[in-house]
Amino acid sequence: MKNLYCLFFLLPLCVFSQEKITGHITEKINKEEVPLSGANVYWLNTQVGTVTDFDGNFEISYKPEYKKLIISFVGYKTDTISVNSPKRITRSLTSTANLDEVTVNMRQKASSRSFLQSQNVLNVSSGELLKAACCNLAESFETNPSIDVNFADAISGTRQIKMLGLTSPYILITTENVPSIRGASQAYGLSFIPGTWVESIQISKGAGSVVNGYESIAGQINAELQKPMMDNKLFVNAYGSGNGRFELNTHLNTKVSERWSTGLYIHGNMRETEFDKNNDSFLDAPLMQQINMMNRWQYTDTENGYVGFFNVRYLNDEKQTGQTFFNPDKDRGTTNAWGSEIKTQRLDVSGKFGFVNPEIPWRTGGLQLAYSHHNQESYFGLNDYNIQHNSLYANLLYNSIISDSRHKIKTGLSATYDGYDELVLSENFSRVENSIGAFFEYNFDNLGDLNFSAGIRADVHNTLGTFLTPRFHLRYSPWDKSAFRISAGRGKRSANIFAENQSLFASSRNLNIFGSGGKIYGLDPEIAWNYGISFMQGFNIFSRKADITVDFYRTDFVNQIVVDWENPQQINFYNLEGESFSNNFQAEFNYNPFAHFDMRLAYKFYNVETTYLSGKKQTPLTPNHRLFANASYETHQTAKGGNWKFDATFNYVGEQRFASSEGYLNTIGLSEFSPSVSTLNAQITKVFSPNFEIYVGGENITNVKQQNPIVGSDNPFGTTFDTTYVYGPIFGSSYYAGLRYRIN
Amino acid sequence: MKSIIAILGIFLIGATGFAQNKNAKASIKVDGVCAMCKERIEKASIHAKGVKMATWDVNTHQLDLIYNEGKTDLTKIQQSIADSGHDTQDIKAKDEVYEIIDPCCKYRDQQVIDDHKDD
Numbered sequence: 001m002k003n004l005y006c007l008f009f010l011l012p013l014c015v016f017s018q019e020k021i022t023g024h025i026t027e028k029i030n031k032e033e034v035p036l037s038g039a040n041v042y043w044l045n046t047q048v049g050t051v052t053d054f055d056g057n058f059e060i061s062y063k064p065e066y067k068k069l070i071i072s073f074v075g076y077k078t079d080t081i082s083v084n085s086p087k088r089i090t091r092s093l094t095s096t097a098n099l100d101e102v103t104v105n106m107r108q109k110a111s112s113r114s115f116l117q118s119q120n121v122l123n124v125s126s127g128e129l130l131k132a133a134c135c136n137l138a139e140s141f142e143t144n145p146s147i148d149v150n151f152a153d154a155i156s157g158t159r160q161i162k163m164l165g166l167t168s169p170y171i172l173i174t175t176e177n178v179p180s181i182r183g184a185s186q187a188y189g190l191s192f193i194p195g196t197w198v199e200s201i202q203i204s205k206g207a208g209s210v211v212n213g214y215e216s217i218a219g220q221i222n223a224e225l226q227k228p229m230m231d232n233k234l235f236v237n238a239y240g241s242g243n244g245r246f247e248l249n250t251h252l253n254t255k256v257s258e259r260w261s262t263g264l265y266i267h268g269n270m271r272e273t274e275f276d277k278n279n280d281s282f283l284d285a286p287l288m289q290q291i292n293m294m295n296r297w298q299y300t301d302t303e304n305g306y307v308g309f310f311n312v313r314y315l316n317d318e319k320q321t322g323q324t325f326f327n328p329d330k331d332r333g334t335t336n337a338w339g340s341e342i343k344t345q346r347l348d349v350s351g352k353f354g355f356v357n358p359e360i361p362w363r364t365g366g367l368q369l370a371y372s373h374h375n376q377e378s379y380f381g382l383n384d385y386n387i388q389h390n391s392l393y394a395n396l397l398y399n400s401i402i403s404d405s406r407h408k409i410k411t412g413l414s415a416t417y418d419g420y421d422e423l424v425l426s427e428n429f430s431r432v433e434n435s436i437g438a439f440f441e442y443n444f445d446n447l448g449d450l451n452f453s454a455g456i457r458a459d460v461h462n463t464l465g466t467f468l469t470p471r472f473h474l475r476y477s478p479w480d481k482s483a484f485r486i487s488a489g490r491g492k493r494s495a496n497i498f499a500e501n502q503s504l505f506a507s508s509r510n511l512n513i514f515g516s517g518g519k520i521y522g523l524d525p526e527i528a529w530n531y532g533i534s535f536m537q538g539f540n541i542f543s544r545k546a547d548i549t550v551d552f553y554r555t556d557f558v559n560q561i562v563v564d565w566e567n568p569q570q571i572n573f574y575n576l577e578g579e580s581f582s583n584n585f586q587a588e589f590n591y592n593p594f595a596h597f598d599m600r601l602a603y604k605f606y607n608v609e610t611t612y613l614s615g616k617k618q619t620p621l622t623p624n625h626r627l628f629a630n631a632s633y634e635t636h637q638t639a640k641g642g643n644w645k646f647d648a649t650f651n652y653v654g655e656q657r658f659a660s661s662e663g664y665l666n667t668i669g670l671s672e673f674s675p676s677v678s679t680l681n682a683q684i685t686k687v688f689s690p691n692f693e694i695y696v697g698g699e700n701i702t703n704v705k706q707q708n709p710i711v712g713s714d715n716p717f718g719t720t721f722d723t724t725y726v727y728g729p730i731f732g733s734s735y736y737a738g739l740r741y742r743i744n
Numbered sequence: 745m746k747s748i749i750a751i752l753g754i755f756l757i758g759a760t761g762f763a764q765n766k767n768a769k770a771s772i773k774v775d776g777v778c779a780m781c782k783e784r785i786e787k788a789s790i791h792a793k794g795v796k797m798a799t800w801d802v803n804t805h806q807l808d809l810i811y812n813e814g815k816t817d818l819t820k821i822q823q824s825i826a827d828s829g830h831d832t833q834d835i836k837a838k839d840e841v842y843e844i845i846d847p848c849c850k851y852r853d854q855q856v857i858d859d860h861k862d863d
Contacts, residue, residue: 362797403796
């Protein structure tokens with residue numbers, strides 16, 4: 001009886017006591033056991049792990065429920081040890097150099113859609129990003145059918161992206177889930193994120209999650225950046241193009257201590273050669289130079305479940321465009337020559353801290369903090385435009401479950417501050433926006449054919465007011481390899497009318513705001529609802545994998561700031577009176593007809609209409625039809641890891657309506673609709689080894705060009721001058737070559 | 745003496761009360777062969793009252809559980825899994841339940857096990 005009492009006393013004590021196991025890991029070199037430092041030691045299916053020290057010793061906490069200890073190290077065979085009692089462990093790892101060659105038959109697809117997520121998300125891996133070798137985030141969407149890439153105007157060389165037929169201000173663009181391309185950086189921000197910095201991209205169509213804010217309307221694009229712990233120790237990418245553009249990217253990553261890693265990422269690009277192939281006296285592509293530097297720190301403590309990132313980024317970007325004989329020092333502010341300079345400086349500081357409870361894996365928390373200072377000074381002919389934007393963002397997030405892991409919740413608080421100072425022509429605008437909000441999202445997953453997430457957030461905003469943002473996503477799989485999805489949600493934002501439409505300054509148009517006493521330039525907030533439905537089915541054709549996705553999205557604006565280009569002498573901004581919507585249908589087919597060959601075909605239909613003062617019209621420069629095709633092929637890898645990669649992308653853009661009346665368009669040599677445009681890009685990569693590869697490619701190989709992209713180029717200070725009637729490529733074909741070198 | 749026992753008794757109730765871990769962890773062996781089995785096993789586990797998280801590994805056949813000791817115990821959880829057709833380390837599924845699971849999940853059949861080797 002006495003013994004039994006003792007046992008009862010001991011039992012609860014056992015639960016609380018912490019035991020540790022020690023051990024020693026070695027490797028065999030010339031028949032001698034040598035300590036192996038830096039090997040990973042962790043318990044199977046837990047977050048508990050450690051790394052061996054310089055002498056190959058380790059210490060790890062032990063619990064009776066931990067059964068299998070894993071010891072792994074790059075270049076060595078992973079070892080699993082069954083542990084039944086806490087005793088000292090000694091092991092010798094075998095180098096994989098001595099192992100038989102292992103062939104892996106499954107390749108990870110470069111971009112993929114999940115059958116299981118409730119949102120319609122396309123994940124674009126770094127492999128896909130390499131298909132278009134150049135150069136920044138804007139261009140990395142060119143091999144992707146969900147995002148359309150257009151030229152913003154005829155002079156700045158900037159690409160503008162669209163989703164569901166709506167321009168980028170309606171897309172929430174985040175880097176590592178922190179809203180990043182917004183406000184002042186809306187027009188050129190995508191070109192401020194170098195392509196090599198991006199590790200992967202997630203594109204979600206339709207209403208996003210409430211966690212990242214209320215601004216997303218058409219969808220969300222998230223770019224994950226390279227992580228110092230995972231990225232190569234050294235990475236160098238050099239690129240040169242026949243269109244005069246040169247780029248250099250360098251990544252340096254190093255492990256500072258057991259828990260800290262740091263990376264330095266340096267990007268530079270420039271174009272110093274002047275091109276005027278169409279002899280309109282204007283540069284076909286701007287002269288430019290950019291220096292972009294980022295330092296990242298990554299902290300990982302798997303034993304206690306802490307992770308963190310700390311980033312500092314500085315950017316200096318200068319562009320000069322206009323007439324070839326324009327000299328900024330002499331001709332600025334005169335009508336001697338038309339020219340433009342855009343100078344941007346930007347500083348970003350951000351931090352991210354996460355906590356995963358190692359004992360209770362569903363209980364996680366995170367805090368994101370970001371500060372940015374953006375300063376753009378620019379002029380377009382005689383029009384001055386400067387903008388300064390200071391932004392603060394804070395988001396506190398907590399994840400847990402209700403009763404069991406089928407019911408997950410996310411909740412948290414967020415706060416934002418945005419201060420804008422603008423000089424538009426000769427008028428000053430200044431605005432401060434701040435908000436505080438709370439969100440709650442419930443996810444249900446029956447671990448089989450159904451899951452959904454329902455989220456709501458409430459925000460108090462000084463210019464947008466106090467409002468609720470509901471978002472809903474559901475996925476149902478009626479049969480094998482299928483996913484049926486629906487989504488609905490509301491978005492609200494303030495339109496930065498000048499920053500978002502900077503191409504208006506490169507025209508002779510007069511600027512008008514027909515405000516009604518609203519708080520944002522006298523205008524009201526933009527509000528829209530987005531509804532989506534999609535179906536995806538995977539199947540096999542001749543026993544090779546294929547899948548087809550069809551989706552339909554509708555965006556209905558409750559209020560929109562209408563950007564009215566219809567009068568060729570004016571640009572007018574006003575609150576929507578009447579209907580404005582976007583309907584988008586997309587069908588996408590992916591097929592892997594034989595080993596190492598992937599193809600993707602997509603058809604997209606757009607019907608985007610807005611009620612202008614002059615009536616309801618199709619939005620200008622938005623085609624009804626688009627076709628997309630991509631084919632990629634890789635040869636078999638040699639023993640050294642070398643191979644060839646071939647990639648080709650075809651785009652067809654149907655005819656697009658120009659703003660203005662047909663009568664006026666005829667006087668400037670255009671008709672009501674643009675011709676359709678087909679372009680072809682191709683790239684060949686020769687991989688010599690995992691360390692070194694070179695690539696060559698061609699953009700717009702069939703040399704399609706828009707003739708006379710600048711209206712009134714012979715008299716740039718006259719009344720018809722306009723650079724915004726752009727529907728196709730200006731430069732024609734160009735060829736490029738580059739190399740990538742990496743040491744792991 | 746009686747009072748000492750009483751005090752001890754009260755102390756014991758308190759101690760055992762604390763010992764009932766709301767997030768108890770356990771790993772048990774459950775037989776199965778494929779992703780469909782995984783879905784069935786995890787579903788059966790989580791449907792058992794008090795189970796908060798269940799993850800089954802196709803390769804190791806190990807089911808990692810986190811459950812509330814106050815509401816359930818390993819026997820009850822294993823019974824729920826066995827009722828879905830999967831043998832656990834302590835409870836064997838009844839033949840009539842095993843018979844109705846999907847043909848590709850017949851983990852007792854050597855032929856089926858071999859078919860899944862390359863998965």
